[in-house]
Amino acid sequence: MSKEKIEILARALKREKAARKAAEQILEKKSKELYLTSKKLKDTNSQLSSLLEEKSSTLEGVFKNINDAYLVMDLYGNVLKMNEIAVNLFEYDINNEAFNVSKIIHEDDIDYTYKSFSELYNKGHFNGYTARIYTKTKKIKWIQVNATVIYDRDNKAIAAQGIIRDITKDKEAGDLLMESKNRLSALVLNLNSGIVLEDENRKIVLSNTKFCELLNVNAHPNDLVGMDCKLAAQKNKKQFKDPFSFIKRMDEIVKSKVAVFGDQLEMLDGKILERNYTPIIVGGKMKGYLWTFRDITLEKRYNLSLEAQKEKYSNIIANMNLGLVEVNNNDEILLVNKSFVEMSGYNKEELIGKNVGEFFQIEGGSEFIKIENQKRLRGESNSYQLKIKNKKGEIKHWLVSGAPNYNLNGEIIGSIGIHLDITEFKKLQFQKELILKELEKKNRDLHEYAHIVSHDLKSPLRSIDALISWIKADNEGKLDEITMQNFDLVESTLETMERLISDVLEYSSAGANTHEQEEIDLNETLDNLKKVLYIPDNISVNVLSKLPIIVGDKTKFQQLFQNFISNAIKFSDKEVGIIEIDCVEDPVYYQFSIKDNGIGIEKKYHDKIFEAFHSLNKREDSSGIGLSIVRKIIDLYQGDIWLESEPNVGTTFYFTLKKELNENSTT
Secondary structure (H helix, E strand, O other), X not given: OOHHHHHHHHHHHHHXXXXXXXXXXXHHHHHHHXXXXXXXXXXXXXXXXXXXXXXXXXXXXXXXXXXXXEEEEEOOOEEEEEOHHHHHHHOOOOOOOOOEHHHOEOHHHHHHHHHHHHHHHHHOEEEEEEEEEEOXXXXXXXXXXXEEEEEOOOOOEEEEEEEEEEOHHHHHHHHHHHHHHHHHHHHHHOOOOEEEEEEOOOEEEEEOHHHHHHOOOOOOHHHHOOOEHHHHHHHHHHHEOOHXXXXXXXXXXXXXXXXXXXXXXXXXXXXXXXXXXXXXXEOOEEEEEEEEEEEOHHHHHHHHHHHHHHHHHHHHHHHOOOEEXXXXXXXXXXXXXXXXXXXXXXXXXHHOOOEHHHHOXXXXXXXXXXXXXXXXXXXXOEEEEEEXXXXXXXXXXXXXXXXXXXXXXXXXXXXEEEEEEOHHHHHHHHHHHHHXXXXXXXXXXXXXXXXXXXXXXXXXXXXXXXXXXXXXXXXXXXXXHHHHHHHHHHHHHHHHHHHHHHHHXXXXXXOOOOOOOEEEEHHHHHHHHHHHOOOOOOEEEEEOOOOOEEEEOHHHXXXXXXXXXXXXXXXXXXXXXXXXEEEEXXXXXXXXXEEEOOOOOOHHHOOHHXXXXXXXXXXXXXXXXXXXXXXHHHHHOOOOEEEEEEOOOEEEEEEEEEOOOOOOOOO
């Protein structure tokens, strides 16, 4: 290596050594500065802790036993100290966990909290900070905070302390109070009665919409607050029919300081107002006046109408032909009308207060009346007959319809009875029963007579028929053709007369039951008739639905359906004859129909065909009594009969039979 290169290397090493030494000096200096800074920071923290300890120690005695939460925090919100009440309030304990106040701020109060804490740092304190916070378990609570900043010896802010009060219940109570106040204000404002509240100086404190409406005041209730009531009354008096009395009466009421209710005021527009007044006295001193106004126009008119109606119906009740009696729950007479006085023979003074069951001589005794009254006390209406003696000792029959009498609360307070004198009706009913018994006997006698007459008439006819037969037999071959024809005509006439006598007997007995009532299966009845009746091969008898089982005289129903079917067969003119029998049921009746496709009947004859001995088609085998017998049987079972028919198309007979017959209907 050359000398020159060695010198260059030596200078480079020398420079490097000088640079390393300079760097070491700088590092040593920086290290010393860092050490001093660290020592100073440590001293500062020590001073802060000491100061905080000193402050805390100073305040500990003050805040140890206060009833509100207390805490100390650094300027970053880290809680350094808190009392037991604060632990219970926030549910955080700095002995076990870190606690920063930023965790508990309610999201809706963040901006408000930021502004409040800025005020704290700028002014050194704030009072009445009110906001919501979250506890550790996320409960929402309302708190009120008074806070101050803590300064060190150099007057530098190092922390903050605050007293926190839980105002959750107060806030809820305040909200409820405000809600109630708003609700009350809305209620008063929209109340259906006019309200005016005055103070002790007769200045309006409160009114509502209804007051402005009733007195035609063209203003909002709020506009009346502070107005002098006396001046307002003077201004509004012209709306009343008697303005002077309106003002005079108001002054009298205010002066007397005694509550008044039900004053009535008539206005020019026809309205009638009810005015009430209540003085407000607190601690023996007058604190104001409350006036209420209510529109009673409709009520007044209704009461007048009610009085008129009451008078009207009182006159009707007093003079109606039915006897009216009102009694209490002890059956003591409270009210009677003129008709009952006349029916009983007693005057009103003799009846009022008397017990009905004990006062009148009643067949069955007073116990019967007690039983009927017990029904009314249970709320039952009833109807019954009484047999009594009136004041003159005459026997009278009364039909009584009674009903419970209720008060406005729906409680039974007695009963009202309407009495109808049915004495004459009972006499007629008794006479009717005698006549019916006599008529029943006459019918039996007539029926027996009809059988005797029938037998007596048929006997000579049979004798004549036998005599003709003998004559014909004795003179066989001797008589000419005309004589034989005359004999045949006589025999035919005899047969017709015998048939007519049988039909008359059948008709006479059709309207009365001669057999015991029994259950009859009409399906069996039709099956039996199909077997005994002659039904040509070209005619079919069809039952379309199952027929009912009814109670009655079996013979009568055989007669009924036999006549219908026989008629349909007689008057069938089609190559294929059809007879259809059907039945439908309703709650009261069975309705039957018998339809055929025979010759039909013109409408003008629909009523005549039910008359006895009336036949539209003169036939040797028809006496014209069949449909008359049918009608009598249907009448016997309280039914009806009618038909629909078209000539050359066919006829449908309809008839009904009642399910349950009235008493004595088939006797």
